[in-house]
Amino acid sequence: MTIIKIEDLVFEYRRDDESPPVKAIGGVNIDIEEGSFTAVIGRNGSGKSTLAKNINALLLPSGGAVYVDGFRTSDEGALWEVRRRAGMVFQNPDNQIVSAIIEDDVAFGPENIGVESDEIRRRVTDALRSVDMYEERKKSPHMLSGGQKQRVAIAGVIAMRPKCIIFDEPTAMLDPGGRREVMDILLRLHRDGITIVLITHFMDEAVKADRIVIMDEGEVVLDGSPAEIFSRPDRIRALHLDVPLAVDLCDRLRRRGYDVPPGIVGIEEMVAYLCR
């Protein structure tokens, strides 16, 4: 079942009143299956973040339409239905935390939509447990590491019980340990059935998705499984991106004359090849 439907999406903006409109997204069509994990990659300025913000109605289409679980984002009455279903996690954890105590921060969203207090308590507990931050619940967010802050931000989204979560470069500002923590949580949420859209510049994160969409100059230029997408390294590099290390190493070994089978994108396939 399709949960997010992006139909001929066009998004234009103006720098100021006199300048002509700039087209950030020019006619994008993407259907995202419920429960899937899609990575969106593309160079700086390719329109990835603009696309993400169009999914939960932070930006509204200049043309075409975006539907979340059947609700059209540009339909004014549907705004909260859309946001309740599609949560968003941003790059900078410091910009997403509003309260002085962690559990209050997580309760902020459900309180705002009028959830009754017993239910809020249940949701906050569940959400903090699912990001492994329950023990820390009484602490102040400013005492946390970057990875922990990002996990609190994710808990705040989970407490809204969304069907999908859009992550806009959630690990870009984190240290390696923080990156591992956030990716582990993201994969766990995916296993629990939440639809994930991940925007990233890290190819080793993108390769963990079921599907990769590559944006360039506001359009979708490639769309497929990681194995399909990374089967032509030269094309990926021409788009200012890179291939995961496993793909690069296989490519190098082929050039040295080894008969490496196609489709190796990660560690599992590499082990299978080396041990056969």
Place this chain on the structure above:
Amino acid sequence: MSIKVKDLVHVYGEKSPYETPALDKVSFEIADGEFIGLIGHTGSGKSTLVQHLNGLLKPKSGQVFIGDAEISAKGAKLTDIRRKIGLLFQYPEYQLFEETVYKDIAFGPANLGLSKDDTDDRVRESMSTVGLDFDTFAQRSPFELSGGQKRKAVIAGVIAMRPEVLILDEPTAGLDPKSQRDMLDMLLNIKESRRVTVILISHNMDDVVRIADRIIVLEKGRVALDGPPAEVFAHEEFLTSIGLGLPLAAEFMRELRIRGVDIEGGALTADEAEESLSRYLKAKENVR
């Protein structure tokens, strides 16, 4: 220019309930022209340390020497020192403020009182160092540049001051892979073309391993490791335990070994991993 830090101690919020030791007897010496990678998880003291290197913070105790000058001394003149130290914070593109790239880069040199011609020379020279074509970019508004180009423009502005020490905090964070490669090539260029001491703060172990002569690891305000990349990254378990990691290639080879592939360790880069894999496959073919 050489740097010497001796028994540096810094405490935030001293004598308040929030008292936090940030640097605890940090000591090291950096030779003129060395390229240092400074790593450590968020909160390990990296930013506090570099703020001592240009006198933005004063130590509780200990000494900081830039060249022969002790900048931690009472009454030390910091204006001259700050001119010699170019410090680039995280996400520096937010610091661009002029109407054109040219004006932005020229701002510093013009403030030094340089003539128009000398300023012009410096703008051209530093744009060429960072790889921004003068004719294409000089008259553009900084807002028309891509993320990677903006960051290069800021670095050009710092280089135009001809610093003897360049400190960069996460210069590749948030850039796409191509811009990251360009940024690293630019840093290699700076490393090779000038006698400038560089300190690169990064969470990206691949950047550090590719470019640094030596790596300093900070943990809880102390120097935990200090040495050439191969030596530092040999401490796999320790680095992972303090919230850091290994370069992608080293991590990949380690995973292969964990999953039972009997392959040699030690590879830090894709080139080295390629060699190891090739040797492994050749040995396997010979067995058959």
